[in-house]
Amino acid sequence: MMQPASMYAWSNRWFRWSVSGLLVFLVVTLLVGFVWLPSVQGDFTAKGIWDGICRAAGAPREWRSPTSSSGAAERTTSVVLTPTMARSGSADATGRGGTLAIQQCSMCHGAQGMSESGAPNLAGQYPEVVAKQLHDYKRGDRSSAIMQALAQKLSDRDILDIASYYDSLPRPKAARMPAEGRGAPALVRSGDPLRNIVPCAACHGASEHKLGAPWLDGMPKGYLIGELRDFASGARRNDSFGQMRNMVRTLTAQELDSVAEFYARREPDDGKR
Amino acid sequence: MFLARRLVLAHFWVAFVAFTAAIVLGEWQMFVRSPLSAWVGDAEHYYRSVTGHGTVMGYVFPTLVAMGFGYAITELALKQPLIGLRWAWAGFWLAIVGTVMAATPIALGRASVLYTFYPPMIGSPFYYLGIVLVVVGSWIWVALMIVNLRAWKRTNAGKPVPLAMFGNVAGAYLWAWTSVGAAVEILFLILPVALGFKDTIDAGLARVFFSWTLHAIVYFWLMPSYIAFYTIVPRAIGGRLYSDTMGRVAFVLFLVFSMPIGIHHLFADPQLGAGFKFVHAVFTAMVSVPTFLTVFTIVASVEIAARLRGGRGMFGWVKALPWSNPMMLAVTFSFIMLGFGGAGGLINMSFQLNETVHNTQWVTGHFHLIFAGAIVIMYFMIAYDLWPQLTGCRPLSPALVRAQLWLWFLGMMIMTLPWHWVGLLGMPRRMAYFDLSNPAMAGQGWTLVAGTVGGLMLVVSALLFILILARARASDAKASPFSFSTAVHMPATTPVALNGFGLWVAMMIALTVVNYGFPIAQLASLKDTSVPAIFVGGQ
Numbered sequence: 149m150m151q152p153a154s155m156y157a158w159s160n161r162w163f164r165w166s167v168s169g170l171l172v173f174l175v176v177t178l179l180v181g182f183v184w185l186p187s188v189q190g191d192f193t194a195k196g197i198w199d200g201i202c203r204a205a206g207a208p209r210e211w212r213s214p215t216s217s218s219g220a221a222e223r224t225t226s227v228v229l230t231p232t233m234a235r236s237g238s239a240d241a242t243g244r245g246g247t248l249a250i251q252q253c254s255m256c257h258g259a260q261g262m263s264e265s266g267a268p269n270l271a272g273q274y275p276e277v278v279a280k281q282l283h284d285y286k287r288g289d290r291s292s293a294i295m296q297a298l299a300q301k302l303s304d305r306d307i308l309d310i311a312s313y314y315d316s317l318p319r320p321k322a323a324r325m326p327a328e329g330r331g332a333p334a335l336v337r338s339g340d341p342l343r344n345i346v347p348c349a350a351c352h353g354a355s356e357h358k359l360g361a362p363w364l365d366g367m368p369k370g371y372l373i374g375e376l377r378d379f380a381s382g383a384r385r386n387d388s389f390g391q392m393r394n395m396v397r398t399l400t401a402q403e404l405d406s407v408a409e410f411y412a413r414r415e416p417d418d419g420k421r
Numbered sequence: 422m423f424l425a426r427r428l429v430l431a432h433f434w435v436a437f438v439a440f441t442a443a444i445v446l447g448e449w450q451m452f453v454r455s456p457l458s459a460w461v462g463d464a465e466h467y468y469r470s471v472t473g474h475g476t477v478m479g480y481v482f483p484t485l486v487a488m489g490f491g492y493a494i495t496e497l498a499l500k501q502p503l504i505g506l507r508w509a510w511a512g513f514w515l516a517i518v519g520t521v522m523a524a525t526p527i528a529l530g531r532a533s534v535l536y537t538f539y540p541p542m543i544g545s546p547f548y549y550l551g552i553v554l555v556v557v558g559s560w561i562w563v564a565l566m567i568v569n570l571r572a573w574k575r576t577n578a579g580k581p582v583p584l585a586m587f588g589n590v591a592g593a594y595l596w597a598w599t600s601v602g603a604a605v606e607i608l609f610l611i612l613p614v615a616l617g618f619k620d621t622i623d624a625g626l627a628r629v630f631f632s633w634t635l636h637a638i639v640y641f642w643l644m645p646s647y648i649a650f651y652t653i654v655p656r657a658i659g660g661r662l663y664s665d666t667m668g669r670v671a672f673v674l675f676l677v678f679s680m681p682i683g684i685h686h687l688f689a690d691p692q693l694g695a696g697f698k699f700v701h702a703v704f705t706a707m708v709s710v711p712t713f714l715t716v717f718t719i720v721a722s723v724e725i726a727a728r729l730r731g732g733r734g735m736f737g738w739v740k741a742l743p744w745s746n747p748m749m750l751a752v753t754f755s756f757i758m759l760g761f762g763g764a765g766g767l768i769n770m771s772f773q774l775n776e777t778v779h780n781t782q783w784v785t786g787h788f789h790l791i792f793a794g795a796i797v798i799m800y801f802m803i804a805y806d807l808w809p810q811l812t813g814c815r816p817l818s819p820a821l822v823r824a825q826l827w828l829w830f831l832g833m834m835i836m837t838l839p840w841h842w843v844g845l846l847g848m849p850r851r852m853a854y855f856d857l858s859n860p861a862m863a864g865q866g867w868t869l870v871a872g873t874v875g876g877l878m879l880v881v882s883a884l885l886f887i888l889i890l891a892r893a894r895a896s897d898a899k900a901s902p903f904s905f906s907t908a909v910h911m912p913a914t915t916p917v918a919l920n921g922f923g924l925w926v927a928m929m930i931a932l933t934v935v936n937y938g939f940p941i942a943q944l945a946s947l948k949d950t951s952v953p954a955i956f957v958g959g960q
Contacts, residue, residue: 154917155917155918155921155923155924156923156924160916160917160918162916162917162918162919162924163918163924166918166924166928167924167928170677170928170932173707174932174935177699177700177703177704178696178700180699180703181695181696181697181699181700181703182696185695185696185699186695186696201696203694203695204694204695204696204697204699205694205696205697205939205940205943206692206693206694206695206696206697206940206943207694207943228953229953230620230621230953231620231953231954231956232620337462338460338462338464338854338856339854340856340859341849341852341854341855341856342856342859342861342862347464349463350464354463355463355464355465356465356957358955359953359955359956
C-alpha cells in the first residue's frame with residue numbers, strides 16, 4: 149500500500165474523508181440548529197428567517213419588544229451597589245458628615261447614632277447601606293414623609309459624608325434588650341430551602357455579610373417588624389432585585405415576629421469589618 | 422531504563438496524599454447534610470469544604486497523575502531517557518507551590534467560591550493565582566511531552582509512535598488547548614476584580630470561558646485511564662489488544678470532539694442562543710463515539726484473553742477470564758460505572774432532557790460515577806502496575822488490591838445511584854443544608870444516609886490504597902522489565918494521519934472557533950453586561 153507523503157494532501161484519504169466528513173456534519177448541524185429548529189417556533193421566525201437565525205445565535209436584532217416598557221409600577225431602586233461604596237471615607241468626609249448628621253439626623257437617630265425613638269440605629273452601619281437608603285429616599289424609591297423631605301436637600305457628597313460619619317461611630321457593646329441566651333431561629337441560621345428562603349445570616353452577618361445588607365443587631369423591634377411587613381406586602385420595594393421581598397413574602401406573622409425579636413435582642417457584634 | 426523514577430514517584434505521592442485529604446472532606450460533607458448529624462449551622466464551612474474537595478479533585482489530583490504517568494510513559498514506551506528532567510521538576514514544584522497557595526485561602530474561608538469559580542463571586546486573589554501556577558506547571562509537562570515525541574520521531578522516522586505515547590501526547594495537546602478557557606477567565610476577567618482594579622465582572626462571558634475548559638478537562642482526566650485500557654489491561658490479563666488502530670482513532674476523536682461542546686453545561690444560561698446550545702449538544706453526542714469504540718475494543722481484547730485461556734462458546738468465555746487478577750476486576754468495575762455514568766451523561770447532554778436534571782443531585786451523581794468511579798479506579802491500577810518499576814518492590818498483594826477495588830466500586834455505586842434517583846425527584850445540588858423536617862423532603866433522607874455510608878467505604882478504600890502503596894518495600898528481586906500490551910496485529914506502518922496530531926489539532930481549533938467564536942465575540946462586545954462582584958469571606 150502506498151503511504152501518502154503528506155498528512156495535509158487531498159490524496160491522503162484520511163485527510164480527505166475526515167475533513168469533508170467533519171464539514172458536512174458541521175454544516176448539517178448548523179442548518180438544523182439555526183434554521184430548521186427555529187422554523188417550528190413561532191416567536192423565532194415571526195420576522196423572517198434571518199431574524200430566526202439571529203435569535204438562535206443569541207443576538208436578536210432587537211432585545212425587547214416595544215410593548216413591554218418598564219412602567220412606574222415596576223419602579224424599585226436605581227442605586228447600583230459596588231464594592232467601592234463600602235470603603236470608609238476620609239477624616240474630612242467624616243467630619244463634614246458629622247456636622248450634617250448632628251444638625252439633621254440626631255433628633256431621631258440619636259446623638260451617637262443609637263435611637264431612643266424607634267428609628268433605626270445607625271452607629272457603625274455600613275457606609276453603602278446608609279448611602280443607598282438616602283439616595284432611595286431622595287429619588288422617592290423608598291417612602292417616608294420625614295426622610296424624603298430631608299434627603300431632598302442632600303447632595304451626592306452630603307450623602308457620602310453622612311454615610312462615612314455613621315460608619316465611623318462605634319457600635320455599642322450592650323444592647324438595651326439583652327439576649328436571653330436563646331439560639332438563633334432556624335430561619336436565621338439555615339433559612340427554609342423549600343420556600344426558597346435563604347438564611348438571614350447569609351447576608352446580615354454571622355455567616356457572611358453581603359454588600360448593601362445592613363447589620364441589624366439591637367435594632368428597634370418595631371422598626372424591624374414594620375419594614376418586614378412592608379417588604380412582604382410590597383409597600384417597600386427599594387431592595388435590589390426584590391431580594392428582601394422574595395425572602396419575606398411567604399413568612400407567617402409568627403415567623404416575622406420571631407426573626408425581628410431575635411435581631412432586636414441580639415447584641416451587636418463588636419467585630420466590625 | 423527508568424531514570425525519571427523519583428520524578429514519577431513524587432508526582433504520584435503528592436497526588437495521592439492530596440486525594441486522600443480531599444476525600445475526607447467529601448465524606449464530611451455527606452455526613453453533615455445527612456440526618457445522621459445535626460447541621461453544622463454555618464453554610465460557609467460547607468462551601469469551604471466543597472471548594473477544597475473540588476479544587477484538589479479537579480485540578481491537583483488528576484493533573485499530577487496525568488503528568489507523572491506521562492513522564493513514565495515517555496521513558497517506558499519510547500525507551501529513551503526523558504528530555505528536560507529539570508524542567509519537569511520545575512513544573513512539579515510550580516504545581517506544589519500553586520496547590521499550597523490555593524489551599525491556604527480556602528482553609529481560611531477566603532475563597533469559598535467552589536472550584537468552578539462562579540463569578541460574580543470573587544475570592545482571594547491567591548486562590549486564583551495558585552490555580553494558575555498549577556496549570557502553568559502542567560503546561561511545562563505539555564511542552565515536554567511534545568519535545569520528547571519530536572526527538573523520538575527524529576531518530577525513528579516512519580516508525581509508528583507507540584500507542585501509549587500517542588494517547589499521552591493527545592492528552593497533552595487536549596489539555597494545552599482546553600486550559601486556555603479558564604486561564605483567560607482568570608487572567609482577564611476574575612483577577613482584575615480580585616486584585617481590586619475593578620469591582621464589576623461580566624459573569625455571563627466568564628461562564629462561557631469556563632465552559633471552554635469545563636468539559637474537555639474531563640477528557641484530560643480520562644486520558645490516563647483510556648491509555649491504561651488500551652496499553653496495560655490486555656497485557657495484565659494475558660490477552661492481546663484487539664486493534665492498535667482503534668486506539669489511535671479513539672484518541673484523535675477525543676482531540677477533535679471534546680473541545681467544542683462545553684456549552685452543554687450552560688443550557689440554562691440566558692446569555693447564550695438556543696442555536697449554539699443545540700450545536701454543542703450534537704457535538705457532545707459525538708464524544709460518545711470514541712468511548713463506544715474503546716469499550717468494543719477492550720471487550721474484544723478481554724475475549725481474546727479468555728479464549729487463550731480455553732474459554733469457549735458465545736458467552737461461555739466470560740467464565741474463563743482471570744477473575745482473581747485485580748486488573749480484570751478493575752476494568753470490569755470501570756466499565757460498569759462507565760456504562761451507568763455514560764448513559765446518564767447522554768441524558769445530561771440532551772438539550773431537552775437536561776431540563777429535568779439540570780443543577781440537581783443527578784449531576785453530582787453523574788460526574789462522581791464517571792470520574793471518581795470509572796476513571797479513578799484505573800488511576801489506582803496505573804499506580805499498582807507501575808509500583809514495582811518505581812520502587813523496586815515485589816508485585817503487590819492481589820488480595821488487598823481486590824479488597825480495595827471492591828470497596829471503591831461498591832462505595833461509589835451506593836453513593837451515586839441514590840443521588841441520581843433523588844436528582845430526578847428534584848433535589849438541588851450545591852446545597853449546604855436540606856430541611857428534612859419538611860414532609861415534602863422527609864422521604865429523601867435515606868439517600869443522604871446512603872451517600873454517607875458509600876462515602877465511608879470510599880474513605881476506607883482510599884486509606885487502604887495508600888497503605889498498600891506505602892507498605893511496598895524495595896526487594897532484591899529485580900523487577901521484570903515493563904511492557905505495554907501487544908496488539909493482535911502490531912502495526913508495521915501506520916497511516917501518517919494516525920502517527921501525528923497536526924490534522925486533529927487543526928480540527929480541534931477550527932471547531933472551537935466555529936462553536937465558541939461568535940458567542941464569545943458577541944458577549945464581549947455587549948455593553949453594560951457586567952454586574953457588581955460579590956466578595957466572599959468578608960473581603
